[in-house]
Amino acid sequence: MYFSRETLKQSAESRKKWEEEVSNALSQWQDQKERWSTVSDLEIQRIYGPEELQNMDFARDIGCPGEYPFLRGNQITGYRGRYWTFRMFAGMGTARDTNRRWKLLLKQGQTGLSTAFDFPTLMGYDTGNPRALGECGKCGVAIDTLEDFMQLVDGIPLDRITTSMTINPPATVLWAMYCAAADLNGVPLKKIGGTIQNDMLKEFIAQKTFMCPPEPSVKLISDTIEFGTQYVPKWNTISISGYHIREAGSTAVQELAFTLRDGIEYVEDVVRRKGLDVDAFAPRLSFFFNSHIDFFEEICKMRAARRMWAKIMRERFKAKDPRSWWMRFHTQTAGCSLTAQQPYNNVVRTAIEALAAVLGGTQSLHTNSLDEVWCLPTEHAVEIALRTQQVIAEETGVASTIDPLGGSYFVESLTNEMEAQAWEYIEKIDAMGGMIAAIEKGFPQMEIADAAYRFQQQLESGEKVMVGVNRYVTDEGDEIPTLDIDDNIEKEQVERLNGIKRKRDDKAVKRHLNELRRACKKGDNVMPHCIEAVKSLATLQEICDVYREVYGEYTDPAIY
């Protein structure tokens, strides 16, 4: 029991009296609305007290930071020893443009790099492919060959700076380029650190950049996990991502549940397919969450996520190493919470969301720039966003003590409630036969579509408020400077690619692609062949075409 009988008795008495007074007060002063709920529609009570927590068990449910179930954080000293990693998502235009932005961010105090790729790269097409026309460099950097990649990491100390790469279907190829770049720069693979997102299940559920069907997509992920475990021990070979699930319109509970269930699916696949001991690879699994605008809901989601993953790893997978029980995660503030109207308000939203992520105990953070609802961030906007994190870390004092909201009646109750609701989803998906089966049924996709539509209707009816969108609306828009990617870079990138194709040894390319094809057909690990192929200057698409040929292509089932 979390509270003594005496405390609970006193609380019950005073609460009864208070409730009578509330009902008197309500006859005079009505509540502004009948139902109070979080941004993702979890109902919120007027107050929370010891009664809500009477079944809590301190050792089982809470504990101290750095100890099971890690509700209060993985690190025993919290942010005192080290702040979270300041890792801004950056990538635009050419590799050279992006390299320049990276260096600017490092100079401004960023502590880790993060790469945004353009859509052709994300989908495994070369620049200039008819399917990719108009997209070059628009949403991120265009990478076709190892030469582009070498330019991207030019002057970056690969043994000291960790780099996150938001890449999914062609994750093996981009990671192979990173490994090859390290090799060419004389940095041993065991010294490089970073993250590839490499989470395909959430692509089928939410983000929709896919290439091959779910089953072989998960096989490729298991290949990277196996390869990383053997040769690149400091690399996070997956970042199991709820961020995009939330951006697609899920509730916070759905984000929590589907992300963790995806994680379960990956662990099962590696254990079954590769025969690896769970403790050999679990410590390198990492996660990625969204920090939306409902302050407490987000804090509780992150606390619940850590506790749930610890239970999953220890109880479901019988992991023995405490590092396997840790859920390590990056957070990004919610892109979908930003508004095109009155864009300066986005600075405020991002600051609150970043604060929630810090109070939720994130280990790495990206803060969105105020203009990201319109374009990739300008230098000025991204600097404000980075400074937002620095102000939170260095000025506000929230990093002085670990999990400062722990023990709050409301925070602990909401954490418990979100966890309970997430377990219900996980059990439902277990009963369907796992996440791939659930995706094939369209279950998570439909749950998210329902939630997104419900929220949109709540906005239209005014039940939910977005400032500047459906309340406090002004006629005059604030003009903000935006970043435009020149359409002409497409032509230049195609010329560059053609130049590389002319000078490379085509026979070597063909040989390595054939070896990769053979590995795919036999079910062998593709990574060593991928590294050789990129070194021979095989293009991203040439490698991905091998996957498409052997594994087949996935097309959007167009669920709405």
Place this chain on the structure above:
Amino acid sequence: MTERRIRIMVAKPGLDGHDRGARILSRCFRDAGFEVIYTGCHQTPEQIASAAIQEDVDLVGLSCLSGAHRYLFPRVVELLRERGGDDITVIGGGIIPDQDLQMLHDAGIKAVFTPGASLDSIVQWVRENVSVK
């Protein structure tokens, strides 16, 4: 014989996977009593134009958030014209900066709905500007 309802194709051209708006709009059009076909993500302009003609739709609603609308939207209109679908109204939505609006208008995109456009206002526009062919 009952009157045919307005047929709408909601389409995602290009490689952009941000389909939240397209899916919400598909439901909204359906709830407003229109017939709706949603293409799903990653459609080429060619696929969209042929499907729109084949399905004999009255309106194509294009959604793009990747910044590739400057190429993709006009290309769909061009292909519709080439293939005899010039009586199909084309509208667009997504992350479209103000400075691109004139260019899209000149290319034959009848209306562009940017962030913050209410579902009601889009349905209203369709009722006022599109009729069954």
